[in-house]
Amino acid sequence: MTEFFIQEKQLSSVTRTIVKDSKGVPLYLMVGHWGRKGNVLSLYAMDGQIVAYIKQASVILGRKFEIYQDHTKVGVLHKIFHWPGDFYYIQQLHWAVYGDIYNHQYKINHFNQPVMTMDKATLLTGDYYALDVTDPADAPVCICVAAVMDYWLYNRNKRREKETALEITFSQN
Template sequence: MPEYFIQEQRLGTNTQTIVRDKDGQALYLLIGHWGTKNDVLSLYCMDGSLAASVKQTSVLVGRRFDLYLDVQKVGTLKKLFNWPGDFYYIRQLHWTVYGNIYHHHYAIRHFHHPIMHLNKETYLKENYYKLTVHDAKDAPLCICIAAIMDYWLYNRKKEPEPYLAQPLFA
């Protein structure tokens, strides 16, 4: 099973991110930015060809992201619920993403078949996300999904509970 390593807290940022193999060889370059509707994050092979991309289609209620393999749309990822764990679904692919994004421990499955597993570990004296992908052809989409999870983790806007926003005594 191929393994991919991405430096911690680099996936969801607006900078260039290099995806490496276990030997430190650069395999992919992830570039783009997030934040507003229609923002795009693109994953390029090191030869310059487009492997996959993610387009943010909704910003306010129920953030959604369209996934593209090369230039063809293959699905839309959206969050379904987060109790007792985070749970996301890509209807067109029948992929579920579930686990604990706060602790960087989650998996992608197609029904009962594993697609990817992500954990955080130390590699080359730094913290990295380790993506274990069961089939190399799924790696570009898995890397894009990991970028979405990282974005959701580090860019959450906490809104006060409605009962806390109102003064108790007016």
């Protein structure tokens, strides 16, 4: 397994995100933004070559994200259900993504074979997401999937904050 580390709360934000190895060496740079159909988040190797990207394909009737590796579409990630745990699927790769999205603890499996696990890690330099990827060739796509999971989590939290603020406003009137 190969480990990758991403600074917590930087994965799907509008800022640049650096993906490092276990020694702290930068391996990838992720840039772009989300929110509207057609928006793209791109993953570059440190030599400047694009290795993968995610394109937001749909915002109505369930968000879908197209995943590309080496400029070839490898799959579409979409949510299947989220009770009692989150479950997502990439049909073209036969990858199931499941786990506890709220705590950034989830797995990707290809049938019963592990592809990636994600958890939180605290290092001397801060809090990180730790991705353990079975095959390093899958790392760019796994990092893209992790970015989508992060996006869904923080978008879900923003919606909850708005709903709570509305409830408080109505209850005060």
